[in-house]
Amino acid sequence: MESGPISGPVLTDGVAGETHPRSADLSGVPAKPNPAAATGEIGGSFWRRFVFRRPLVALILQRLGLSVGLLFAVSLMIFGGIEALPGDFATTYLGQSATPQAVENIRKDLGLDRPWSERYLTWLGGAVKGDFGTSWASKNSVSEQIGKRLGNSLFLAFFAALISVPLAVGLGMLAVQFRNRLPDKIINVISLAAISLPEFFIGYLLIMVFAVQYGVATFPATVYDSMTLTERLSAIALPVATLVLVVLAHMMRMTRAAILNVMSSAYVETAELKGLGTFRIIARHAAPNAVAPVINVIALNLAYLVVGVVVVEVVFVYPGMGQYMVDAVTVRDMPVVQACGLIFAAFYIFLNMAADILAILANPRLRHPR
């Protein structure tokens, strides 16, 4: 039953998959990356030796390198995407009230009359040095603006994660313990209902009940500099509740499925025969082996909490990154869109990498590839 803990749809990168055939492990293939190493040429280049001795560090380094490449690709794609959209900054910013002269003035001012490759390279030159430039529309420093907005987004995501992750894992284990009995069914039905409703609808429902009818919650959830931490926390209560409901089901069900998978393996049966309690078996024996897919789902949901919550931001009037980027796309404010896009991509890449690494750390067989 080797394949038990690591089966499932979420493992896409194949790192863990390498361990499937035991015999391959014995032949000295390192955790990943270079199939050429299989030839047994261990003493070859420095990198190969390094990969063999420190497979995990090598993997991280390799992933980091790939991430930088990916970020370049992302920036190019965003740039191309904005170029492909109808209308440039000057015409969309002025909208219906554009006059040819005003459009011309703005274009000249921003250098939009230059070819796109030149503009991209200029931007890239700045970005590599950490200078994201100023917003075309508001003339504010992009880094400064993003600093604030990103802080808000992370604040919201952090608290949503703080509540939803333990809750999801806990409920998942609980569902396994009472599988196919009433508590399991209740947990399933409620979480499925929550995931089936669109997030804006959940948001409106919460607003209607808690802000309009009973007046117990703070709405709108606008946060600003002069707020105290308590005020902030009370402001984000409703959006956090919405996000928790949205992401809960996904993580909870993955936890349940992964643990159930392990529960059918022989060593769990042994534990049962030893006379251990059900919950102890789940928490101490089954869960650690089921952790890899769960971590992956959690990582995806964390990424969603940071980059995908624009609808929730709009509904609750929360000044996060999503709204900032959408505003910028609407007027083709290139420096802002690029910076937001890169940050979002970086988050996604980082969280996925972290999930892979954690999955390897959680599994001793992956940690010591022999």
Add this chain to the structure above:
Amino acid sequence: MSDYKDYLTRQVMLGKMNRREFLGRAAAFGIAASTANTLFAVSAAAQEPKRGGHLKLGLEGAAATDSKDPAKALSQFLFVVIRNWGDLLVETHPTTGAAVPALAESWEPSADAATWTFTIRKGVKFHDGKELTVEDVVKTLQRHTDDKSESGALGVMKSIKEIKADGGKLVLTLTEGNADLPLLLSDYHLVIQPNGGMDNPDAMIGTGPYKVASFEPGVRATFERNQDDWRTDRGYVDTVELIAMNDATARIAALSSGQVHFINRVDPKTVSLLKRAPTVEILNTSGRGHYVFIMHCNTAPFDNNDLRMALKLSMDRETMVQRILGGYGKIGNDFPINDTYALFPEGIEQRVYDPDKAAFHYKKSGHSGPVLLRTSDVAFPGAVDAAVLYQESAKKAGIEIEVKREPGDGYWTNVWNAQPFCTSYWGGRPTQDQMYSTAYLSNADWNDTRFQREDFDKLLLQARSELDEAKRKDMYRTLAMMVRDEGGVILPMFNDFVNASTKQVKGYVHDIGNDMSNGYVATRVWLDA
């Protein structure tokens, strides 16, 4: 009849009817205007403004990309922001639309209306303590007119040839006479800034009733009362907070839960539901904005006036106002002027839905096959529904309309003013002249109906410099008839501005100039505890 008078009086006392509505209805019943004046005096005395309090407004139309520079302001949110901290030379009267002195105390045209001399008010202080001088005014106007200007007022300022200070007065020389010049200066971008904002256009320092305390683009703006305000009849609350709420449902939720005192852009579709909330008051004001279906008069098949006429006659205006505006609007008559404009030409016959006559003109035009109408939700709220309604009403006249839904993104660049038949909207302009010059003059940038008639252009210019009002009014009637009967615009409706407030908010002035009491909402209302 006396019962009716009592009823009207009650409405006035309750503040449910403004002066204009009252006069209109009372006149119909022969109540003398003098009675009306007394009534209003009583009503006003009953509502003595209260000072103090914190006013919160939840407004649509803010973005993270908003600029602090008034020259580049476009959105509803910035409109209110600017009104709070800045002042114009000239304001408009809330009910008549006439020019009212603001930072300019008085003005005098030359005989040909081509040179204007403005006396600038003395003893007015900017928020930074500096005194307002005529130099500041000159610099401001120059910043909005020079070649590098990105100002939204560039269009209205084009006709000014020279701006100079002369013996403490402002002298403007125009390229040609314009009897409406003071009204052009009431464009909301033209707030007077220290040194014209040449040093720092983003400083948000002006002479207005509120000082900017904080401004986070796309999130929030807060204001404190300007203790040195040169006027006492405004700025009643101590502090103002504007919160950006771009989601219509969020605005309604915030208002009905009492978290904000005022919201703008109430969706006509939900107005009747919001009205039921006991704490909420709907504030609707007739305006000059209008929703249009525009045809290019120089492009086949719309170069045929019979086809244009057929399409105009197959528009069911009443249904449009009811279904698209929820009744919050007035029907249009295919020219862009309504009775909120000074010198409105009364008595022009209302065009009505007439499928038979439409069919007659359609046949006469010799056109066959479907007519392609492009639309998008960004054209105006409910534009796609309006297009479909129109398709239905035209079908009864035997005209087949094909509705094509275009992406909202890029609509103003690729469809409006580019494609021969589409839906669009126009905000009002301060004067008839400006409305026609912006969109109906042959060589206007935004002549979105490609309406090109030499006699129209000539008469419009003539009317512009005519100082005799009776003659001018007559000219405007002729212009209106030309557009109505031969133009490319189908104008089914003028939309009301629909806002809502809690009942705590008192003193809201229904201003025909623009939405949200012409942007002055925060400076004009007070809170009744």
